[in-house]
Every structure is written in structure tokens, then in C-alpha cells.
Amino acid sequence: xxxxxxxxxxxxxxxxxxxxxxxxxxxxxTPFEFVIIFLIGGIAILSTIGHDPSVTNCTCAVxxxxxxxxFVAMARTRWRRLGRWMDxxxxxxxxxxxxxxxxxxxxxIEPDDVMAAAREQGLTSFSDVKYAVVERxxxxxxIKR
Amino acid sequence: xATPRTRPVEDSISKVGNELAVGExxxxxxxxxxxxxxxxxxxxxxxxxDLSGIFGRGPLAKASAKTAxxxxxxxxxxxxxxxxxxxxxxxxxxxxxxxxxxxLWVSESVIKPLGNQRIIPQPKSSILDGDGILYTWPAASHPxxxxxxxxxxxxxxxxFTVRLESTGDTITRHVWVMP
Amino acid sequence: xxxxxxxIFGYCFLVLMVRVVGRRPGRQMAxxxxxxxxxxxxxxxxxxxxxxxxxxxxxxQVVTVAATHYALTRLRQVWPKFGLMLDGAPVVLLxxxxxxxxxxxxxxISQDEVMAAARAQGLTSxxxxxxxxxxxxxxxxxLRAGSxxxxxxxxxxxxxxxxxxxxx
Numbered sequence: 001x002x003x004x005x006x007x008x009x010x011x012x013x014x015x016x017x018x019x020x021x022x023x024x025x026x027x028x029x030t031p032f033e034f035v036i037i038f039l040i041g042g043i044a045i046l047s048t049i050g051h052d053p054s055v056t057n058c059t060c061a062v063x064x065x066x067x068x069x070x071f072v073a074m075a076r077t078r079w080r081r082l083g084r085w086m087d088x089x090x091x092x093x094x095x096x097x098x099x100x101x102x103x104x105x106x107x108x109i110e111p112d113d114v115m116a117a118a119r120e121q122g123l124t125s126f127s128d129v130k131y132a133v134v135e136r137x138x139x140x141x142x143i144k145r
Numbered sequence: 146x147a148t149p150r151t152r153p154v155e156d157s158i159s160k161v162g163n164e165l166a167v168g169e170x171x172x173x174x175x176x177x178x179x180x181x182x183x184x185x186x187x188x189x190x191x192x193x194x195d196l197s198g199i200f201g202r203g204p205l206a207k208a209s210a211k212t213a214x215x216x217x218x219x220x221x222x223x224x225x226x227x228x229x230x231x232x233x234x235x236x237x238x239x240x241x242x243x244x245x246x247x248x249l250w251v252s253e254s255v256i257k258p259l260g261n262q263r264i265i266p267q268p269k270s271s272i273l274d275g276d277g278i279l280y281t282w283p284a285a286s287h288p289x290x291x292x293x294x295x296x297x298x299x300x301x302x303x304x305f306t307v308r309l310e311s312t313g314d315t316i317t318r319h320v321w322v323m324p
Numbered sequence: 325x326x327x328x329x330x331x332i333f334g335y336c337f338l339v340l341m342v343r344v345v346g347r348r349p350g351r352q353m354a355x356x357x358x359x360x361x362x363x364x365x366x367x368x369x370x371x372x373x374x375x376x377x378x379x380x381x382x383x384x385q386v387v388t389v390a391a392t393h394y395a396l397t398r399l400r401q402v403w404p405k406f407g408l409m410l411d412g413a414p415v416v417l418l419x420x421x422x423x424x425x426x427x428x429x430x431x432x433i434s435q436d437e438v439m440a441a442a443r444a445q446g447l448t449s450x451x452x453x454x455x456x457x458x459x460x461x462x463x464x465x466x467l468r469a470g471s472x473x474x475x476x477x478x479x480x481x482x483x484x485x486x487x488x489x490x491x492x
Binding site for chain 2: 001002003004051052053054055056057059060063064066067070
């Protein structure tokens, strides 16, 4: 019974922790971030399961987490404002040859990160980039000139 | 030299708008969504059952039984969980004390499948007696109660019996151990 | 012996869970998706392992999971209908300037996510999108409107709140 509350709490707590801790440029997670994620997840699992390692308990916990996630996903598509809080917004990093410094500093993104994304598109210099946008997943979209 | 086996490429994937091969299957998709809804309703029911304690560790799982004259009252849980700590408490009335002690016989199932870990307070003596164990506690006054800390080691239906030696009162109950 | 059943149950339960929790749209998994998957996986794992932390048990369960996985993938190959159930089918989200609202709602995808996928392809507005398809792995494929004959007038989504929505 308490497992369900623990699971729901664990879900939201992890949501907050991840939202605050890790949103990195490039969309790729560094090994260090993976470690953090596993650490957070593992700790949440410990407290969720407690002293009850029965299949019943774990099944109920998983169902609770899945259900919360579904409701959250539903709410996120229904109310955009909520989605903004949870996923953040896409931000323009580079626009017509101008770095958008607020976004760059706020997201802790270096021009190198943008250039890496541009190279993936086959571009060779910043002058070919019209827009660079950091997406909600953390990946950088490049729009060619 | 061996020739590789081949097959001509066919336009076998269904198209959208007569131009884009996607392999979309609307009929299947709708059926799947109906199935998904069913699953979520089922999941909700499981969670409700868990919250209420049908699967153990909740209000509905708690039960108690007592002898006709109230000499012995047993608080237990109808549904236990595999390898999960649980407490069974027995309360004794004044008639339970005989010669300054309480003697309680419990069936072996409390020890083995239900996995009795320890008894609080510790009995002064425990004697093997038939297919069970006879515990003795010195007792001066009532109310008295004894707790068994359980951690079931076998899933399924289990039966246990407790008997008060002074009056011969017996309580037998079936409990269910969730896997 | 029960370890084998627990492993099979755990695996099948996870497959069902991941399937019904839904495809997460987007080119890449967001950090939170990793953590959710890890959380769900870890919770199931605890029930699967239960109190038996021996190496024997670990080996038995790993082999069981691997065998179940192999059986499922084989079944998927020889029986396409089963594969459809396991993986689902691709879903068209946007077509000829029309949103497929049913799909968006059921798959819980917002227009922002489609636009993000379009930007990843270098498109600057939704009206340039000919087709948007949600693939089985959760990625959104975008086809340019120019690559297919214009069949409908572009009413795609109307005014859009994206900062990258700009004149091309």
C-alpha cells in the first residue's frame, strides 16, 4: 500500500531532480550523467521497495509508476504550460550570425557544442548556419542558410 | 561459388495518400488503443486492490479472531507477502494464566512456511510437542500479549493453529501468502 | 525453479509495460526517459531477484530472460501479426497540411514535438512539412512538402508558439 505512494513520490522526485540537474547540450548524455541517473534511480528504488521484495509489491510499484507517467504525458500534451515546466522550451542559440548570449549562458552551451551539431549536418563553419536551436530533449537543431 | 539467395523487392508496405510507404494500419491501431484502455483499467483495479489491502499490507488484510470467552484474541493479516516482515499478535485474558505462566502451543506452520523470526517477549522455554512447539512465558498479571514477527518463506495458502494450554482454546486460520 | 517463472513473468510484464506506457516521441530519449526506464526496470528486477542473491540465481535468470527474448524475436519474425502487437505500427501524424488529431491525442504528442523534429531536418515552419510519421521506435520522420505533390492547402497548425518559427 505505502509502496504506491513511495513510487509516485519517487517518480516526481526524480522528475524534479533530472529537470534541475541534467539537461545538457548535444542531446548526448555523458558517462557521468549516466552515473547520476543510475544513482538517483537506484536510491529511489531502494526506498520504494523497502523490506518487501515480493513480486506483488514490485508489480504494483511498476504499475503505479507507469500510470503516473501516462497521466503526466497526457497532462503535458493537454496543457502546454505544464509541458513547459516539465520539459522546458526550445531556445534559439544562434540567429543570423548573432549568438543569443542569454540562452547560451543559461543552458551552459559553448559554441563548440553548436559546431558539433552543425558538422553532423555537413556544415563546415558558422557562416552556413542560419539558426541553431536547442530542443527540449537537449539536442541542437541546425537550420542551414 | 555459392550464389546468395535473393528475392525481388516488392512494394509490399502499405501507402498513405498513395505516395508514402508507411505501413500504417488504422484498424489495428484502433484495436490496440482499445486494448491499451482495457489494460489501464486493469492496472487501475490492481492498484486499487493493492491500496485497499486485498494483496496484503493494507486495511482490508487485517483480521482478528478470538475465543468464545475472550481469553485469547488473535490479530493477524489474512494476506501476507513472501519474505516480507509482518507481525501477528496474540492477546491473553486473565484466564490464560495458570500457575503463574502462560503456555501456548503453535503449529509448525508458523515456524516454517510463515517464517517466524522471533517472538516478543522471548519465551522462557520452548518444547517440541507433536507437530508444533509449546512456548511458556512467566506471567503475573494481565493484559498480556505476545507478538510473532513473521516473514513467510513459501507462497500460497497456509494454515496455522494456536492453542492455549490452560483452557484448551484453539484458533485455526487460513492465510494467503502472495508471491 | 520459481526463479525461472519470476524471470519470465518479469520480462513479459516489462514488455507489456513499456508498450502501454507509450512511445516517447523525439529524436533522442530525454534524460528523464532513461531514468523512467531504469526505475521501472529496477523495480521489476527487485521482484525478480527477490531474496535469492546467489550467483546461480543470477545466471539462471539472465539465461531465462535471454531465452524469452530470443523466443519473442523469433515469434515476431515468423508471425507478423505478433510483431505488430509487440512493436506497433508507424502512425501518420500530419499529412497534406492536416493534423491527424486522433493520432496526436492517442499517442500524446504535441505539435511542439513535431516541430522539433522538423527543425532537426532543417525546416523552419510547419507549413513546409508534407508528412510527419511517428515511427515504431518513437522517432518522428519528417518529409518535406516539396518532395510530394501539393494536395491540400497548408492549414498546418496555425500560429505556432515556437521561437524558431520564422520567415524562411
